[in-house]
Structure formats: C-alpha cells, structure tokens
Amino acid sequence: MVRTVDPERHRARRLQIIDAGLTCFAVAGYSGTTTAALCRQAGIGSGTFFHYFPTKQHLLVAILELGTRETQDWFAAREPTEDPRSVLDTYIAHALDDFADPRIAGFVRAVGAVMGEPAVEAALALDAHVLQEGLEPWIARAQELGRVRDDLTAQRLTTWILLVLDGFLGRLATDESFTVAAERSMLEDTMARLLGGN
Amino acid sequence: MVRTVDPERHRARRLQIIDAGLTCFAVAGYSGTTTAALCRQAGIGSGTFFHYFPTKQHLLVAILELGTRETQDWFAAREPTEDPRSVLDTYIAHALDDFADPRIAGFVRAVGAVMGEPAVEAALALDAHVLQEGLEPWIARAQELGRVRDDLTAQRLTTWILLVLDGFLGRLATDESFTVAAERSMLEDTMARLLGGN
Amino acid sequence: MVRTVDPERHRARRLQIIDAGLTCFAVAGYSGTTTAALCRQAGIGSGTFFHYFPTKQHLLVAILELGTRETQDWFAAREPTEDPRSVLDTYIAHALDDFADPRIAGFVRAVGAVMGEPAVEAALALDAHVLQEGLEPWIARAQELGRVRDDLTAQRLTTWILLVLDGFLGRLATDESFTVAAERSMLEDTMARLLGGN
Amino acid sequence: MVRTVDPERHRARRLQIIDAGLTCFAVAGYSGTTTAALCRQAGIGSGTFFHYFPTKQHLLVAILELGTRETQDWFAAREPTEDPRSVLDTYIAHALDDFADPRIAGFVRAVGAVMGEPAVEAALALDAHVLQEGLEPWIARAQELGRVRDDLTAQRLTTWILLVLDGFLGRLATDESFTVAAERSMLEDTMARLLGGN
DNA sequence: CATGAATGAGTCTTCATTCAT
DNA sequence: AATGAATGAAGACTCATTCAT
Numbered sequence: 012m013v014r015t016v017d018p019e020r021h022r023a024r025r026l027q028i029i030d031a032g033l034t035c036f037a038v039a040g041y042s043g044t045t046t047a048a049l050c051r052q053a054g055i056g057s058g059t060f061f062h063y064f065p066t067k068q069h070l071l072v073a074i075l076e077l078g079t080r081e082t083q084d085w086f087a088a089r090e091p092t093e094d095p096r097s098v099l100d101t102y103i104a105h106a107l108d109d110f111a112d113p114r115i116a117g118f119v120r121a122v123g124a125v126m127g128e129p130a131v132e133a134a135l136a137l138d139a140h141v142l143q144e145g146l147e148p149w150i151a152r153a154q155e156l157g158r159v160r161d162d163l164t165a166q167r168l169t170t171w172i173l174l175v176l177d178g179f180l181g182r183l184a185t186d187e188s189f190t191v192a193a194e195r196s197m198l199e200d201t202m203a204r205l206l207g208g209n
Numbered sequence: 210m211v212r213t214v215d216p217e218r219h220r221a222r223r224l225q226i227i228d229a230g231l232t233c234f235a236v237a238g239y240s241g242t243t244t245a246a247l248c249r250q251a252g253i254g255s256g257t258f259f260h261y262f263p264t265k266q267h268l269l270v271a272i273l274e275l276g277t278r279e280t281q282d283w284f285a286a287r288e289p290t291e292d293p294r295s296v297l298d299t300y301i302a303h304a305l306d307d308f309a310d311p312r313i314a315g316f317v318r319a320v321g322a323v324m325g326e327p328a329v330e331a332a333l334a335l336d337a338h339v340l341q342e343g344l345e346p347w348i349a350r351a352q353e354l355g356r357v358r359d360d361l362t363a364q365r366l367t368t369w370i371l372l373v374l375d376g377f378l379g380r381l382a383t384d385e386s387f388t389v390a391a392e393r394s395m396l397e398d399t400m401a402r403l404l405g406g407n
Numbered sequence: 408m409v410r411t412v413d414p415e416r417h418r419a420r421r422l423q424i425i426d427a428g429l430t431c432f433a434v435a436g437y438s439g440t441t442t443a444a445l446c447r448q449a450g451i452g453s454g455t456f457f458h459y460f461p462t463k464q465h466l467l468v469a470i471l472e473l474g475t476r477e478t479q480d481w482f483a484a485r486e487p488t489e490d491p492r493s494v495l496d497t498y499i500a501h502a503l504d505d506f507a508d509p510r511i512a513g514f515v516r517a518v519g520a521v522m523g524e525p526a527v528e529a530a531l532a533l534d535a536h537v538l539q540e541g542l543e544p545w546i547a548r549a550q551e552l553g554r555v556r557d558d559l560t561a562q563r564l565t566t567w568i569l570l571v572l573d574g575f576l577g578r579l580a581t582d583e584s585f586t587v588a589a590e591r592s593m594l595e596d597t598m599a600r601l602l603g604g605n
Numbered sequence: 606m607v608r609t610v611d612p613e614r615h616r617a618r619r620l621q622i623i624d625a626g627l628t629c630f631a632v633a634g635y636s637g638t639t640t641a642a643l644c645r646q647a648g649i650g651s652g653t654f655f656h657y658f659p660t661k662q663h664l665l666v667a668i669l670e671l672g673t674r675e676t677q678d679w680f681a682a683r684e685p686t687e688d689p690r691s692v693l694d695t696y697i698a699h700a701l702d703d704f705a706d707p708r709i710a711g712f713v714r715a716v717g718a719v720m721g722e723p724a725v726e727a728a729l730a731l732d733a734h735v736l737q738e739g740l741e742p743w744i745a746r747a748q749e750l751g752r753v754r755d756d757l758t759a760q761r762l763t764t765w766i767l768l769v770l771d772g773f774l775g776r777l778a779t780d781e782s783f784t785v786a787a788e789r790s791m792l793e794d795t796m797a798r799l800l801g802g803n
Numbered sequence: 804c805a806t807g808a809a810t811g812a813g814t815c816t817t818c819a820t821t822c823a824t
Numbered sequence: 825a826a827t828g829a830a831t832g833a834a835g836a837c838t839c840a841t842t843c844a845t
Binding site: 215218219222253254255256257260 | 828829830831832833
C-alpha cells in the first residue's frame with residue numbers, strides 16, 4: 012500500500028535540487044560545494060539528496076543535460092523556412108539572455124574544475140555536439156545563399172562563432188566592467204566581421 | 210659567520226616546485242592536487258614544500274605571478290621604435306607559444322576553480338592589468354598611425370583582442386581537435402578582421 | 408514527517424563523549440589527547456566526534472560548562488533558611504567529593520595548558536564567577552550573624568577560601584601521598600582558622 | 606686547531622636560551638612553544654638550540670633544575686643561629702619576590718601540561734623535595750621552641766604552608782585583580798593563623 | 804518517501820629533530 | 825661552533841555517502 016511515487020512531485024523536487032545545484036556550484040565551485048550546502052539550499056535533508064542523485068557528480072551532469080536539452084529544444088523549434096542569418100542572430104540573442112543569469116559564469120568555471128571526470132567530459136562533449144549540430148546547418152545554408160563567407164567549412168566557421176561567444180562569456184565572468192548591455196552591439200559587429208566576405 | 214643560505218639553490222628549488230605545481234594543477238585541478246602529489250612530483254619531502262610556500266594556494270598564486278612577470282618583461286623589452294602592428298603580431302605569436310605548453314589549458318581550468326579566493330582573484334586581476342597595460346599603448350599607436358580602426362577606444366579594442374585570445378585558449382583547452390598549428394592562421398585572420406577598418 | 412532526531416539519544420551521546428574527554432584529558436593532558444584517542448575512548452567514529460563538538464577545544468569548554476552548571480544548580484538548591492556556616496561546610500564536603508574523582512586532578516592540569524585560549528579563559532572566568540557569586544552571600548550572612556570574622560569584605564574572604572581550596576586541589580594533583588581522606592579534617596581546621604575571629 | 610669551547614661563552618649562551626625558554630613557555634605554554642619561537646627569542650639558529658639541549662623537554666627540565674638550585678642555595682645560606690620564625694617569614698618574602706616575575710605564573714601552568722613526562726616529574730619531585738627539606742627543619746625548630754603549633758608533624762605543617770603558597774600563586778596567575786602588593790599582609794595573617802597555637 | 808546521525812578515508816598543515824656546509 | 829634547509833611522522837578536521845528509523 013506504499014505510494015511509491017507521484018511522478019509530478021518527483022520531477023518538481025528534482026528540479027528544485029538542480030536549481031540549488033546551479034546556485035551552489037556557481038557560488039562556490041564544484042569541490043567548494045558541500046552536499047550539506049546543497050541540501051540546505053534545496054531545503055531538504057541530507058539523505059533525500061541521495062534519493063534523487065546517487066552522487067554529487069550526478070547532479071552536475073544532470074544540470075548539464077538540462078542545458079543540453081534546452082539547446083536541443085531551441086533548435087528543434089526552428090522552422091526550415093526561417094532566414095539562416097536571422098536564426099544565427101536570434102541564437103546569439105538567446106545565448107546572451109542565458110548569459111544574463113549571473114550564475115552561468117560561475118557555473119561554467121565550476122564545471123572547468125571537474126572537466127577531467129569521464130561522465131562530465133561526456134556530458135560536455137554531448138552539449139558541444141548538440142550546439143555545433145544545431146548551428147552548423149544554418150551556417151551551411153547561409154553559405155549556400157552567399158550570405159556568409161565560404162572560404163571555410165561550415166563546421167570550422169561554427170567553431171569560431173562559438174569560440175568568440177565563449178570568449179565573450181569568459182570576459183563577462185571575469186571583468187566586472189564588461190556588461191552584456193554595453194557590449195552586445197560590439198559582439199554583433201565582431202560576428203559580422205567574422206562571417207563577412209572572404 | 211657561516212653563510213648557509215645559497216640564494217641560487219633556493220631559487221632553483223622554488224622553481225622546481227612551481228614547475229611541479231603547474232604540472233599537477235593542470236592534470237588534476239586545484240583541489241584534485243594533493244600536497245602529497247605535489248611533493249612527489251617535485252621530489253621533495255612533505256615538509257619542504259611548506260618551507261617554500263606556506264599554503265597550497267600560495268603556490269598557485271606564485272605560478273600566476275611568474276606568468277605576470279614574464280608578460281611584464283616581454284613588454285618591457287619592446288623598443289619604442291618598433292612597428293606597433295608587428296608588436297601585436299609578435300605578441301600573439303608569443304602567446305601561442307605559451308599556449309603550446311600542453312599544461313597551460315589544464316592549468317587555466319584549475320585556476321577557474323579557485324577564482325573566488327581573494328588572493329587568487331588579486332593575482333588574476335594584476336595579470337589582466339599588466340597584459341592590458343602592456344598591449345594598449347601599441348594599439349593606441351597603431352590607431353594614431355591609421356593602421357587600426359579607431360571607432361573604438363584603444364582600451365576597448367584591446368579588451369576584445371584579449372577576449373578572442375581567451376576564447377582561443379578556452380577552445381584549445383576543451384576541444385582536442387582544435388590545435389594551435391591548424392588554427393594559427395585563422396586566428397591571425399580573425400584578428401585582422403577585428404582590427405580592420407571601421 | 409518522520410521524527411528522526413531523538414533529543415534524548417543526542418544528549419546521552421554528548422555526555423558519553425564528555426565523559427571520554429574528561430578521562431582522556433586527565434590522563435594525557437590537552438594536546439596529549441588526540442581526537443583519535445577521544446573517539447576510541449568514547450567508542451565512536453572519528454567523524455561522529457565532530458558532529459557533537461566542532462573542535463577539540465569545544466569539548467574541553469563543554470566539560471567546564473557542565474561543571475559550572477552543576478555548581479550553579481548546587482547553590483540554587485540551597486534554602487534561604489539554611490545555616491550559613493553549615494552551607495559552607497556542606498559546600499566544602501561537596502567539593503571534596505568532586506575532588507575524589509581521580510580524573511579531576513589530571514583534568515585541572517590539562518586545563519592549565521590551554522588557559523591562554525580565549526574560549527577556555529572565558530569558561531574558567533564564568534566558572535570562577537559562579538562559584539564566587541554562589542558562596543559570597545552565605546559568607547556575608549555569616550558575617551552578619553557574627554559567626555565569621557568581619558575584618559575583611561565578604562568578597563575578599565570568599566576569594567581566600569577558594570584560594571585555599573585551589574591550593575588543596577593543586578596539591579592533590581601533584582602529590583601522590585596527599586589524599587582527600589587523610590587531609591579532610593586538616594582542611595576543615597584550616598578553614599576554621601581562616602574564618603575565625605578577627 | 607679547532608677551538609672547541611670557551612666554557613664561559615657556553616654557559617652564557619645556555620643561560621640565554623634558558624631565559625628565552627622561561628619567557629616562551631610562560632607566554633605560550635609548553636606545546637604552544639615551538640622550537641622556532643624559542644630560537645627566535647634567544648636570537649640563535651634552529652640548529653644551535655640542539656647543540657645546547659638535545660630536546661625541547663630538556664630545556665624545560667633545565668629551567669626547573671635552575672630553580673631547584675636557587676632554592677638549595679637560598680637555604681644553604683641560612684645560618685644555624687637564625688630565628689626559625691624569621692627564616693619562614695623571610696622565605697615567604699623571597700617567594701613573593703619570585704612570584705613578582707610575571708613569567709612565573711605562566712611557566713607554572715606550562716609545566717602542568719607536561720607533568721606526566723618522567724623526566725619532568727622527576728625534576729618536579731626533586732624541586733618539591735628540596736623545598737620541603739629546606740623548610741621543614743626550621744618548622745621543626747620553631748615547634749621545639751613553642752613558637753608554632755605542634756599538633757601536626759613538621760612535615761605535614763610544611764606541606765600545608767606550601768599548599769597555601771601555591772594557592773596564592775595560582776590565584777595570582779588567574780585573577781588580574783589579585784596582586785602581591787594588596788594581598789601580602791593577608792598572606793602573612795593566614796600563615797600566622799595556620800601556624801598558630803593548636 | 805524522508806530524514807539526519809554516523810562513518811572513516813583522506814586532506815592540509817605543523818613541528819621537533821637531523822645534517823650538510 | 826653555528827646555521828637553517830630538509831625531513832616525515834602525526835594531528836585536527838572535512839565531507840561524500842550509508843543506513844536505521
């Protein structure tokens with residue numbers, strides 16, 4: 012007569028822990044985040060945590076996977092008819108919106124510290140893959156339409172777009188005086204230069 | 210009046226530990242590096258370590274400071290008569306040489322995990338400052354000579370150069386298939402686009 | 408809504424550790440007592456200790472506080488109608504009973520070694536205060552009744568009573584051949600002389 | 606052609622270290638005193654220390670032995686013709702003078718922490734013995750002359766004199782408001798009461 | 804399902820002592 | 825004799841994880 016799970020409740024609890032994890036990892040780094048702090052932030056007992064995630068590392072991976080799924084969903088929602096250049100612009104705007112969450116930068120740094128772990132590495136590789144796979148076709152389309160330079164493969168150009176975006180995120184994380192609002196147009200200009208004629 | 214301290218020996222030992230630190234931090238991250246591992250790598254006893262660095266964190270900071278000094282020395286060695294654009298190119302080549310040390314990427318990630326610590330933060334801020342201050346005057350000179358676009362302040366343009374360089378380093382750290390050799394020319398091209406006419 | 412904390416169990420465990428602390432500190436002194444030895448004596452794991460006391464020093468302080476509370480309770484239990492001289496005698500008998508615990512002497516020595524620490528100093532100061540405040544009113548009453556000399560203030564006389572008591576305890580701690588049984592009557596006589604007519 | 610020792614210089618150096626030891630032990634306790642601190646205080650190198658004392662503990666013992674010798678010398682200097690009661694008074698005055706050295710109290714506490722060590726225990730036993738043996742004959746003389754009560758053996762009475770003196774010292778060490786100047790006469794009075802007629 | 808007390812392996816760091824110079 | 829760099833054993837404390845309730 013044991014009521015095993017109310018799946019709704021379970022998912023909510025899980026998201027609540029994931030959110031606490033994002034906050035804690037961002038603030039204190041991976042190993043700086045104790046499971047105790049995690050539970051305090053999530054408002055649960057220490058035992059409950061391990062009902063949901065067998066390991067602290069599993070929580071980190073779950074956070075990454077959530078992000079990956081969101082990226083996946085975002086690209087899945089694109090219509091084939093959309094203008095490729097505008098998809099790129101929209102994606103950048105979307106990414107900048109994410110960057111606005113003050114926890115993102117800290118979380119990215121936190122992940123860096125555990126990048127060596129196979130499970131984390133795999134999750135990151137998948138995330139990078141999804142991103143690359145999501146963006147690349149649109150770049151290729153744009154090249155076909157002559158809207159973007161074609162002296163590089165679409166793959167390599169995508170890599171460089173993401174490279175600049177990552178540099179932007181890194182700067183954001185490091186430099187207080189560097190803000191999304193102030194630098195958004197410079198990012199757009201730099202992207203244009205990067206994509207511009209060969 | 211026995212002179213027991215051999216400053217030469219002391220400095221050598223110190224560098225030996227710093228080198229071990231760079232290796233260990235790069236491979237295992239900051240908190241993944243135990244002082245025991247550090248001592249093993251440096252070939253010293255566990256107590257000796259603390260003769261040279263009062264804390265594991267102090268070692269990390271010392272490594273950063275060494276890098277900062279090298280940057281400082283590099284810019285101090287520039288002649289006022291040098292061509293500003295060529296100084297920039299040379300600096301990028303110099304930075305790429307540093308990036309070629311396979312430990313750099315891992316070390317950068319390791320630092321990320323401890324960025325919150327005041328001492329580390331200060332060392333990083335100083336390093337960023339030295340770099341910015343070293344590069345900016347040459348960018349300004351280049352602007353005066355009309356060799357570089359002048360729709361941005363020299364400071365902001367320098368920031369963006371470093372942003373791209375950091376993105377490059379980050380990619381290097383993350384993506385196995387992304388190599389200095391293969392991407393050097395693309396970096397030069399991107400820099401040229403970034404600096405190019407307004 | 409499972410009630411997992413059993414406060415009774417918690418208190419018992421705590422007392423069990425306090426008792427182990429008294430034993431270990433008495434035998435081996437403060438710094439001679441390792442937390443490992445403490446846990447062994449208390450029959451708990453090394454981590455459990457730190458569930459109850461954040462620091463070895465906190466355990467020491469807790470022991471002192473327990474003693475202070477006992478003193479407090481003892482004086483709180485006196486009836487206002489009691490004969491002041493007999494209260495004094497009873498207190499001395501009570502103190503001698505405590506001194507009979509063979510661990511007390513060793514513990515007192517152990518405390519001496521850490522007296523410099525602020526937290527310990529504070530606990531000792533409080534203990535001394537409670538003792539002085541507990542005893543002094545009875546001395547004052549006795550003076551009023553002419554049962555005790557009144558050429559000193561009650562406070563100063565109380566101090567000297569405690570001084571002799573401390574000397575007695577110290578001797579007990581130092582001199583094997585000095586026993587409570589053999590010297591009890593001499594203590595009573597000395598106290599009588601100290602309190603006797605001006 | 607090696608000049609092995611200038612005995613004078615050696616003794617001076619030794620005393621210099623002993624004095625540093627007294628200071629350090631008093632301030633920081635035994636285990637709180639590092640050999641490094643000892644050497645700093647004495648103004649010598651860390652190696653030099655171990656030229657003079659094979660062990661930190663040996664230094665402590667040496668300090669105790671120095672005190673014992675002084676006591677010995679003091680009693681050896683008494684003339685057989687002196688008035689026994691006055692010898693006692695003079696000794697108390699002498700002891701109070703020693704107590705005036707602010708380091709004494711701290712040092713006494715420091716010794717308490719290592720009392721368990723055989724070598725220390727032996728030195729303390731010897732010190733107590735010398736004191737007892739020095740004082741007891743004079744008490745016995747005074748008893749013979751009817752100047753002091755004789756319902757106790759001279760030995761036991763001596764013990765109690767020292768007990769009160771130790772209590773006095775302990776109070777001095779603990780209670781800021783308790784000073785030699787203010788309490789000297791009360792000590793004399795208490796001693797008189799202790800020694801007074803049976 | 805939820806809890807938090809219990810665990811113990813593992814960490815950084817201290818410090819008395821040795822020894823080459 | 826004097827020095828101080830080097831040593832490594834030992835200690836206090838942390839924290840992810842388990843499990844009885």
